[in-house]
Amino acid sequence: MAISSEQAPPTEREVPTAGESTAPVPDGAATPDPKRWMALLVLLVAAFMDMLDGTIANVAAPSIQQGIGGGYSVIQWVLVGYQLSFALLLILGGRLGDIYGRRKMFLLGVVGFTLASLGAGLAQEPWQLVVSRMVQGAFAGIMVPQILAILHVTFSGKERAGAFAMYGGVAGLAAAVGMAAGGPLADWDLFGLGWRLIFLINIPVGILGMIYAPRVLRESRAPHALKLDVRGVVLATVGLLLLLFPLLQGRELGWPLWGFVSMAASVPVLAAFVMWQRRRTVLDGSPLMELALFRIRSFSSGLGVNLAFYVGIGMFNIGWTVYMQVGLGWSPMRAGMTSLSFCIGAFLTSSAAMVVLVPKFGRKVLQAGAVVTVTGALYFLWASSHYGSSISSWDLVVPMLLVGLGFGLIAAPLPQIVISEVPQKDAGSASGIVHTNAQLGFAVGGALVSVVFFAGLGGNTGSTIDDQAANLRRDLVATAHLTPGEADTTVAAYRACAVDRVEEKDPSVAPASCAAAPLRDERSAPVVAEYAKDAQGESFALSLGTTLWVFAGVVALAFALMFAIPRQMRLEAPEEEENEGGKEPETATAS
Known part of the structure; x- marks a missing residue:
């Protein structure tokens, strides 16, 4: 796309002179x-x-x-x-x-x-x-x-x-x-x-x-x-702090009222930051964040995709980690090794995406990545539901691989797409915005996990135990030799403990209900422990399923936003295009 006169990059480019200094020289003289x-x-x-x-x-x-x-x-x-x-x-x-x-x-x-x-x-x-x-x-x-x-x-x-x-x-x-x-x-x-x-x-x-x-x-x-725009630094820092801190700490603090007040207060502070950036641009042309960048279609649309995608990835990363390590009781090592197929998938597609696929197919590569990611999420959903608490690492190889393949197709080209048309004088500022955008996405994704995954976990645990209750009572009477009344009391205590445990913010804290006398009975403890393992796996799988549906929806939103990205992916910097006498830029066209 053409760059407006306000965005026109400088006609000179830096190359190093003696020592560490730099001096502007005609762009054509710059050598690799x-x-x-x-x-x-x-x-x-x-x-x-x-x-x-x-x-x-x-x-x-x-x-x-x-x-x-x-x-x-x-x-x-x-x-x-x-x-x-x-x-x-x-x-x-x-x-x-x-x-x-x-x-x-x-x-x-x-x-x-x-x-x-x-x-x-x-x-x-x-x-x-x-x-x-x-x-x-x-x-x-x-x-x-x-x-x-x-x-x-x-x-x-x-x-x-x-x-x-x-x-x-x-x-x-x-x-x-x-x-x-x-x-x-x-x-x-x-x-x-x-x-x-x-x-x-x-x-x-x-x-x-x-x-x-x-x-x-x-x-x-x-x-x-x-x-250096000192006032801009203060406004941006305060605004981001008011927004990010409640998102990052909300669940652990129980989502207090002041957290929502803080997030609401971030809006006028960040609005004041934008207004000051406009004024600073007029005063001396040295804003902390160059607002003209957002008029560049590849930059603004790419940031929208980047934000939505990393909201989804933030949800997925936290969701599957909690599911494997807490719900299934896997060790950090086993959970980490299970993620290796994700790593392999991301590695395979990330290099191919920019070197081979994007130059030939343009933004369709990103959209294909979104489709593959959603497919992997739905496969993960099916596997966790089908295998229940007996699921193995091998059962998750294919869905993790698919999500990794999709991640590589999207995450690798996005940074280049976002800053591809950014003037070199603003390269550092643009890079900071891209990374801040991704961090904000992760924070929002983490906050959504608290709402989507953990909010329903207590209910899922209770309903799962209710489904177990009849069989558990029978086994407590037949195997642990409890009376029917004792069995009913034990089942009620087991349910209260399990629900309180999953709703506890600090996983290292044992709720008071888990110290109930029926749960410390040596006759019933082994039977209850076996049922508890199955209930935990099933309830966490249900919560993960809800999270994966939302994750798929967020990635689908990113897919829709990808249509705003230009079909042609610029591979040359704007300075080079304008300073080579009208030479056609090297682009990738979508076929």
């Missing part, structure tokens, strides 16, 4: 960076480190809680603190790269992330671990936006498509490896470090990044001097 593929390797390793850290701690959370002590709220803050600080810093981090240099900000992020990882690995008190994780997330928020921005300004044409394809593949691989490796790293207690190794493993990776990044990354920044 000879170290760009080594630079890509460094960026992908950094992206892998961040994405791995975002998932591996979730799987190892029980081991962390046991090792460092503290209540369930400590573990929640270890996980949520990272997500929150990460999301709040993304837009600012991206703009800092545009202003002060993307390589410089990337290195700052790597150094801070590595030191915070060391602090988390050496933490002796719960508060030290929480603070380290929040600092870690903050520096990740500075580091991560530079990755997409540097890819955008370093590569062009088919090389850019290949670089983004590798980035998408690393994203899927890191998420799956995190889920698969968190349990073993904590359980194996390598070198006597236990759960600490999941943080300390970042140290050698970070050191390598500090050594090689300055050697292979070319510095880039906006060609025209920009100023």
Whole structure:
């Protein structure tokens, strides 16, 4: 699509001069960076480190809680603190790269992330671990936006498509490896470090990044001097905090009234942020977020798809993890290994999507990915309902593979599609917006899980036990030799305990009803335990089924939004197109 005069990119592009400075030269004089593929390797390793850290701690959370002590709220803050600080810093981090240099900000992020990882690995008190994780997330928020921005300004044409394809593949691989490796790293207690190794493993990776990044990354920044929009930073941070904190902590806090007030208050604050961005654009042309980007069809429509898709993925990731580890009682290692087929599927399609499929079929690749994802979700739904509590990891290989294949077809091309027509001067800001958009989607997805999955869990558990009641009474009388009256009392106590347990916010807390005398009777305990295992698997499968239906609906919404994405996928940056004397851009057309 044509870019309006307001959005027209600069006619000059940066190449490095002596030292670390940059100077604008005619775009035609710019030559490809000879170290760009080594630079890509460094960026992908950094992206892998961040994405791995975002998932591996979730799987190892029980081991962390046991090792460092503290209540369930400590573990929640270890996980949520990272997500929150990460999301709040993304837009600012991206703009800092545009202003002060993307390589410089990337290195700052790597150094801070590595030191915070060391602090988390050496933490002796719960508060030290929480603070380290929040600092870690903050520096990740500075580091991560530079990755997409540097890819955008370093590569062009088919090389850019290949670089983004590798980035998408690393994203899927890191998420799956995190889920698969968190349990073993904590359980194996390598070198006597236990759960600490999941943080300390970042140290050698970070050191390598500090050594090689300055050697292979070319510095880039906006060609025209920009100023930091401090008021915009404050408004954006406060608005996102008011919105995200209740979403991330709502279920654990019981969805208090102040949480809804906070989310409502975020609307005028974010509206004030938008108004200030418009004024700042007029005053000095240095807003924190360039609003003109939203007039670019590929950017605005791509963000809509990105948000909807990650809402669904957030629901799916939390839903199946809870189902396997809590509902079925699988170990973190088994649950992680079951997810490997998802990893394989995502890896297979992510590279092919950008390098082969998108250049030939355009947005139809995304739509095919949505269809495959929904198919996998419905297959998962059937398997969990058909096999019940006796389901095995092998029964879930195909549905997890299908969801992974669909994930790769969508997640890999989306970042490139969203920023494909963004002027290079705004690459960092746009990258920060893309990542913030995805984090918001995950947060909303997590909040929906609380409503869709957990809200009905107590009812599902009660109805499942009601279906068991007649057989359980018979077995208690015949096998445990209870009187009919004792059997009725035991069944009632078992039902009350099971419902209270699934409605408990802290899974480590045993409800008072579970200490009832009938449940401590040595005669009845083995019989009740066998029925409880089946009831838990069945009730969690019912709640998962509801979640999967909603997940399929959200992905279907993303499918519909994909029609707003341009049929032609631009593979060249706008600067290159305009500065090559009317040369036709390299695009991918939808057939």
